Amino acid sequence: MGLALWGVLFGLAMAYQGFGLVKNDDRWPALSDVLATVNRSTPGRWLLFAAWLWFGWHLFVRGWRFFLRA
Amino acid sequence: MIAAGAEGVLAQPAAGADPQTWTDILRHDVIPVATAFVGFVALLLSYRRRQKREGNVRVETNPVVGASWIRLVLYLLATASGGYILFLLIVWVFYLVLGGEDSTLLHEALAEGSMLAFLIVVPGLLAIEGLHELVRRLAGRGRPALNRPPPR
Numbered sequence: 001m002g003l004a005l006w007g008v009l010f011g012l013a014m015a016y017q018g019f020g021l022v023k024n025d026d027r028w029p030a031l032s033d034v035l036a037t038v039n040r041s042t043p044g045r046w047l048l049f050a051a052w053l054w055f056g057w058h059l060f061v062r063g064w065r066f067f068l069r070a
Numbered sequence: 071m072i073a074a075g076a077e078g079v080l081a082q083p084a085a086g087a088d089p090q091t092w093t094d095i096l097r098h099d100v101i102p103v104a105t106a107f108v109g110f111v112a113l114l115l116s117y118r119r120r121q122k123r124e125g126n127v128r129v130e131t132n133p134v135v136g137a138s139w140i141r142l143v144l145y146l147l148a149t150a151s152g153g154y155i156l157f158l159l160i161v162w163v164f165y166l167v168l169g170g171e172d173s174t175l176l177h178e179a180l181a182e183g184s185m186l187a188f189l190i191v192v193p194g195l196l197a198i199e200g201l202h203e204l205v206r207r208l209a210g211r212g213r214p215a216l217n218r219p220p221p222r
Contacts, residue, residue, distance in 0.1 A: 026121055034117045042152070044116065047109075049153025053187055054160050061182045 097168045105164075146195055150187045157183050 013031075020030030038044035089095045161179040165171045 029117060034113055037117045037120050038113050040120075041116075042148075045149045046152035046156050049149050049187075050156030050160060051109075053153055053157045053183060053191075057157070057179065057183050057186055061186055062178065 097170075101168055102164055142199060143196065146192045147188075150192050154183060154187045157187075 017030050017032070020028050020033065035048065039048060089098065158176070158179060161176060161183075165175050165179075166173065
């Protein structure tokens, strides 16, 4: 049930993203538009990079042993 | 069940995996998720503020389009450095202060995060840009104009 709910939420988010890209109207920004705007300021770039770095580190790198073994 | 030898109520076999009290839930679950949500809302408000200030915010201007390689390297290093410091702050606040993890995790984040940021991400992005420029030159298009938005 929980997985289905996640699927629905993700589907809705992707559907809105597609709508925002097609509509090309500032009243209906796609998430990529929001991120691109935030990326234009230095603090925004730092925050996005930090979030991206944390995500990659937490999921894939944390606790690495040389060479690539967990 | 708290692992044998764990200090007080902070250390757990895996942070947040075995909440004992409501404070554990608050520290490991509520605050991190709430912070992520607040951060996302801040992104949206930032977009809205810029939209009100500048009107059409969908004009794509990239500060490094057509810039020299030195400027691109400095741009990427500045972005990676600032982001890396914020990343360490995230680890310190959410893993050590709130999560009660061992300080060795901060050492891991220092080493692994810097490797990821400065040995993988920055060189990788430079390699991609190099490839992109090579393809452009082979196609005879040369370097793009500096900071000019694409025609609509």
